Structures are given as structure tokens and as C-alpha cells.
Amino acid sequence: MTLLIPETYPKKLIDKNGKRLDGRALDELRPFKCKIGVLANAHGSAYVEHGKNKIYAGVYGPREVHPRHLARPDKGILRVYYRMSSFSVHERKSPAPNRREREISKIIEDALAPTLFLELYPNSAIEIFVQVIAADGGTRCASTTAASLALADAGLPLKSLVAGVAAGKVDGKIILDCGDIEDKAGQADIPAAIRMTDEEYTLLQFDGEMTPEELETAISYVKKGAREIFAKQTAAIKEKFERIRQETDAENKKIGKTDINPDDDMLGDEDSMDMPLELEKGLERVKEDKTKSSDKSSKPEKEVNTLKEESK
Amino acid sequence: MDTPQVISTVQKKYILDLLKKGKRIDGRQFLQFRDVKINADIIPKAEGSAEAYLGESFIITGIKYEIGAPFPDSPDEGVATCMTEFIPFASPMFESGPPDIEAVEVARVVDRGIRHGDCIQYKELCIVPGEHVYILFVDMYVMNYAGNLIDTGTISAMTALLSTKLPKAKMEDGKVVWDGKYMTIPINQIPLSITFGKIEDYIFIDPILDEELVMDGKLSFASNEKGQIVSMQKSGEATWSEEDVVKCSKIAVQKLNELRNTLNLRQYTPKL
Numbered sequence: 048m049t050l051l052i053p054e055t056y057p058k059k060l061i062d063k064n065g066k067r068l069d070g071r072a073l074d075e076l077r078p079f080k081c082k083i084g085v086l087a088n089a090h091g092s093a094y095v096e097h098g099k100n101k102i103y104a105g106v107y108g109p110r111e112v113h114p115r116h117l118a119r120p121d122k123g124i125l126r127v128y129y130r131m132s133s134f135s136v137h138e139r140k141s142p143a144p145n146r147r148e149r150e151i152s153k154i155i156e157d158a159l160a161p162t163l164f165l166e167l168y169p170n171s172a173i174e175i176f177v178q179v180i181a182a183d184g185g186t187r188c189a190s191t192t193a194a195s196l197a198l199a200d201a202g203l204p205l206k207s208l209v210a211g212v213a214a215g216k217v218d219g220k221i222i223l224d225c226g227d228i229e230d231k232a233g234q235a236d237i238p239a240a241i242r243m244t245d246e247e248y249t250l251l252q253f254d255g256e257m258t259p260e261e262l263e264t265a266i267s268y269v270k271k272g273a274r275e276i277f278a279k280q281t282a283a284i285k286e287k288f289e290r291i292r293q294e295t296d297a298e299n300k301k302i303g304k305t306d307i308n309p310d311d312d313m314l315g316d317e318d319s320m321d322m323p324l325e326l327e328k329g330l331e332r333v334k335e336d337k338t339k340s341s342d343k344s345s346k347p348e349k350e351v352n353t354l355k356e357e358s359k
Numbered sequence: 360m361d362t363p364q365v366i367s368t369v370q371k372k373y374i375l376d377l378l379k380k381g382k383r384i385d386g387r388q389f390l391q392f393r394d395v396k397i398n399a400d401i402i403p404k405a406e407g408s409a410e411a412y413l414g415e416s417f418i419i420t421g422i423k424y425e426i427g428a429p430f431p432d433s434p435d436e437g438v439a440t441c442m443t444e445f446i447p448f449a450s451p452m453f454e455s456g457p458p459d460i461e462a463v464e465v466a467r468v469v470d471r472g473i474r475h476g477d478c479i480q481y482k483e484l485c486i487v488p489g490e491h492v493y494i495l496f497v498d499m500y501v502m503n504y505a506g507n508l509i510d511t512g513t514i515s516a517m518t519a520l521l522s523t524k525l526p527k528a529k530m531e532d533g534k535v536v537w538d539g540k541y542m543t544i545p546i547n548q549i550p551l552s553i554t555f556g557k558i559e560d561y562i563f564i565d566p567i568l569d570e571e572l573v574m575d576g577k578l579s580f581a582s583n584e585k586g587q588i589v590s591m592q593k594s595g596e597a598t599w600s601e602e603d604v605v606k607c608s609k610i611a612v613q614k615l616n617e618l619r620n621t622l623n624l625r626q627y628t629p630k631l
Contacts, residue, residue: 049425049426049427049535050424050425050426051426051526051527051528051535051536051537052526052537086417086448086449086502086503087415087417087503087505088415088448088449088450088451088503088504088505089448089449089503092448099403101401101402103446103448103502104448105446105447105448105449106448107447107448107451110451113454128447128455130446132419132421132498132500133421133423133442133496133498134402134404134405134408134421134422134423134496134498135402135404135405135421136404137404139423139425139496139498142442142444142498143457174447176446176447176448176455178446178448178500178502180401180402180419180500181401181402181403181404181405182404183403
């Protein structure tokens with residue numbers, strides 16, 4: 048494999064003003080954008096741009112398991128397929144899946160399974176396909192962010208969204224959200240993802256050298272970054288349903304129905320609904336979780352706001 | 360919302376009844392393409408890239424290169440290879456794993472379109488005859504499958520090739536090195552493709568998924584700006600009469616000229 052332009056890294060990754068290669072402060076996130084419902088066929092889908100990472104995630108399921116023997120009679124299984132496109136990196140990647148992609152698929156599975164009610168889907172599989180179109184460091188974190196959004200878009204009951212972001216160490220300083228070069232030339236990289244309702248880590252890896260004190264700072268940066276991403280994830284979901292509401296309103300106006308209150312329960316009395324037992328149990332658990340974490344879940348958003356104010 | 364995997368005989372009859380009335384299931388005319396949407400240069404680390412939508416069919420193509428040895432039978436020519444990957448989220452019918460025969464067919468047909476008909480000037484991609492040439496990888500990823508991947512793939516691949524910026528090579532002390540400048544891929548003719556679907560005696564272009572699942576077969580043509588046919592592919596069990604082939608080839612050239620003018624793919628060529 049001969050390439051004319053090799054990948055080179057600058058010697059210093061942080062300048063004398065404490066700014067990073069792309070002008071960011073040490074604890075600053077890269078530009079982040081996300082959207083749901085981007086693929087027409089998938090049951091749920093999401094697109095995430097995190098720095099120059101561009102990632103699509105699509106969800107199918109719950110559906111039949113292939114091959115059959117992988118099915119479990121007591122609960123559903125979650126399968127994640129993380130794949131990098133051949134052209135997403137500097138040197139063309141062979142299209143066949145490698146060991147790295149399999150490992151990352153597994154850790155994303157482990158990061159998202161704790162947000163699903165898999166016991167509701169015995170003998171079935173929920174499958175998430177993640178395709179990295181452009182890679183720019185931290186793809187596993189951005190992929191987890193995208194996969195979690197795709198699950199939400201598929202309408203599956205979730206305990207929480209998961210937001211992923213890495214922290215690291217370059218030139219002896221702790222930083223939030225390593226870019227490609229910082230990732231490759233830095234001294235440490237900590238990819239992480241957080242389940243946002245209770246702020247527990249669901250993905251955590253480490254590669255490099257750090258003191259426990261440095262690790263403490265790094266982890267606090269991760270939490271700050273994840274809260275910012277979480278705010279954009281929820282905004283993306285609201286945006287889609289706001290759009291649907293506007294379209295339905297316009298449609299209703301056209302056919303002359305103007306007095307529809309979208310908050311009305313269209314399904315009638317919930318208690319009289321004929322529901323399979325396990326689904327009913329599952330819904331009760333969602334309700335319980337909601338009431339339990341209601342004061343908690345409102346907290347992160349508030350703190351994101353205060354962070355924004357501080358940065359102003 | 361759910362993509363059909365199996366179409367019932369009722370659905371097939373419905374599509375056929377519509378065709379008999381001169382109508383199609385999505386309201387298009389028999390010889391009408393779906394809307395095309397293109398974005399070029401979307402991937403920073405690819406030398407060239409494009410996403411193309413034909414209706415809801417959606418393919419992203421990236422171009423990568425390496426410097427390697429030419430084929431022994433064409434020592435003074437560069438090489439281009441096409442690959443297609445069906446990403447499983449593109450359709451509930453796709454499974455994870457190596458490309459199946461359908462994916463290989465799409466890649467091969469697009470490949471033939473760009474290989475012949477004065478498209479890429481392979482001789483200009485040669486650095487030292489017999490030793491060093493540019494090898495181009497045209498990798499197509501199917502993001503959403505809504506019928507007619509061959510035509511979607513050709514539009515996506517041609518846009519990506521036209522948007523490509525390659526580092527220019529020179530020889531220094533017997534080694535190939537970068538001379539600090541960039542070049543575009545020399546492309547003389549832009550081939551595009553058109554696919555005819557056939558159900559019983561009805562022939563139409565650009566089949567959508569529902570039609571593709573019930574049709575008897577298809578016939579794809581690629582043609583260049585000179586109005587020449589540069590590749591053909593018949594697939595499926597339908598058989599085609601001599602008159603149909605001749606008639607379709609004429610429609611192909613005319614329709615593709617129209618499409619080429621509308622798309623104006625040269626606008627995606629980068630300024631160096």
C-alpha cells in the first residue's frame with residue numbers, strides 16, 4: 048500500500064495560549080449535530096455529526112433471530128453491527144469486518160442493553176446497524192450516541208438515552224472530546240458513554256497513562272460533554288415530533304377538524320385496554336422509573352443550562 | 360412505513376391492472392425517472408465522494424486511491440475497481456455478511472459503464488509504465504433500498520469520480536513521491552445508466568421497490584455523451600424481443616441525454 052501523502056502529526060498539540068489544534072479550549076466539545084428518521088426503510092434511524100465524524104445508525108426489530116439457536120426463550124437479544132466504510136479513513140480500509148469492529152460492536156451492545164426492556168421480547172432480536180461514513184476520532188462514542196437515538200426513533204420503550212464522548216490527555220493536559228490527531232498522538236484516550244437518567248457509565252475504556260487525579264478530571268469532563276450532547280439528542284427527537292404535529296395540524300385544518308387536542312388520549316381509558324401481561328408489567332416499570340427519576344432527570348438539563356450561562 | 364419483503368399476488372395484480380390503464384403505482388409515467396438529489400464532497404478523508412438519492416433509493420460512494428502495479432496486459436494504464444456493499448439497515452431483506460450476488464451485479468454493471476466508452480482516461484493514470492499506476496477504488500454503500508440500485512449507483516459513482524482530487528505523483532530517486540500538487544481524474548465521457556423493468560408486455564423505466572419485487576425482469580443500458588451504448592445488462596427471467604431491445608436502446612440514449620443535461624455532473628469537478 049503506497050500513498051503519496053502520509054498522515055503526519057504536529058509535535059505540539061496545545062499552543063502557548065492553551066488552545067488546541069482546532070482552537071478549542073481544553074474542556075470544549077467539538078461541533079455536534081444530530082437528526083432522527085433519516086433512513087426511509089429502517090424502523091428507526093439517526094444521523095450524527097460529531098466533529099468531522101459522520102455516522103448513520105439504523106434499527107430493525109424486535110424481529111426473528113437468525114440463526115435460530117441464538118434466540119433466548121426468556122428475553123430478547125440486542126445485536127450491534129459497527130462498521131467503518133472503506134473511505135472513512137486516510138488509508139482505505141478493507142470492507143471485510145475486522146477484530147476492532149467486532150470489539151466495538153460488542154461494547155456498544157453492552158452500552159445500550161441497560162437502557163432497553165429486553166425481557167419484553169423473548170425469542171426476538173433488536174438489531175442496530177451503525178455505519179461510519181467519515182471517521183475523525185471517537186467513532187465508538189459518536190456511534191453509541193447515534194445508536195441510542197435510532198432506538199428512540201424506532202419507538203422502542205427506553206429507560207434512558209445514552210450519550211457518548213471521550214476524554215484524553217495530550218501534552219500533559221486533560222482534554223474533553225479527543226479529535227483524530229489528539230486520539231492518535233496523545234498520551235491517553237478514555238472513550239465513555241453515559242446513561243443520562245441516572246448518569247451511570249455504560250461504556251468505559253482506557254488506553255494510555257494517567258494518575259488517578261487526572262482520571263478524576265477526565266471523568267468530570269466526560270460528564271459535562273455528555274450533558275451537552277444529551278440536550279441536543281432530546282432536541283432532535285422533539286424536532287421530529289414537533290414537525291409531525293405541525294403536519295397533522297395542517298392536515299386537520301384542510302379537512303376541517305380544528306378542535307383536536309393532541310394531548311387527548313386517543314386510545315381511551317388505559318385501564319380497560321387489553322394488553323399482554325408482560326407488556327403491562329413493562330409499562331408499569333417505565334412509569335415507576337419515571338416517577339423515581341423524575342427529580343433526577345430534570346437535573347441534567349438544568350445543569351446544562353447553567354453551564355451554557357457560565358460559558359457566556 | 361414497513362418495507363414489503365414479499366408482495367402478495369393481490370399486489371402484483373394491482374400493479375399490473377394499473378399498468379394496463381397506463382398508470383404506475385407511484386403516479387409516474389412509464390418513461391419518467393424519480394427525482395434525483397446529489398451532494399458531492401461529503402467525506403473529508405476520501406479523495407472524492409458523493410451521496411445520491413433516486414427517489415428514496417440512497418447510495419453513498421467514496422473514492423480512495425493507492426499507487427500499485429498495473430495489470431500485465433495493460434502496463435501503461437491505471438486501474439479502477441468498483442465495489443458495492445448493501446448495508447443491512449438499507450432494507451429488512453439485507454443481511455450482514457459478504458456482498459451477495461445482487462450487490463456484485465450492481466458493482467459489475469456500474470464498473471462496465473465506467474470502464475468503456477471513453478470515460479476514465481486510464482493512460483493518464485499511469486506514472487511509470489509496467490511499474491507504478493494509480494489504482495482507484497470506487498466503493499458504493501447502499502444506505503436505503505427503494506428499487507433500481509444500478510442507476511442510483513451510476514449517478515453516485517460518476518459524481519464521486521468527478522469530485523475527486525488526487526495528489527499528483529512524480530519520480531524521485533527511483534521512488535514515487537507527491538509533487539505537492541493535485542489533479543482531477545481525467546474523464547472524457549460521462550456515462551449514465553437507465554433500467555427498464557418488464558411485467559408481462561409492459562415496459563417502464565426506473566422501477567421502484569414494489570415494482571421490482573413483482574416484475575419479470577429488467578434490462579439496463581448505459582450510454583455516454585456521444586450517444587453510444589456502452590454497457591447492457593439483462594437480468595431476471597423476462598425475455599426480450601429484438602424490437603423491444605432496439606426500441607429501449609433508442610429511448611435509453613434520449614432519456615439519458617436529458618438526465619445528463621439536468622444533472623450537469625461536471626459542476627462537481629473541484630477547482631484546483
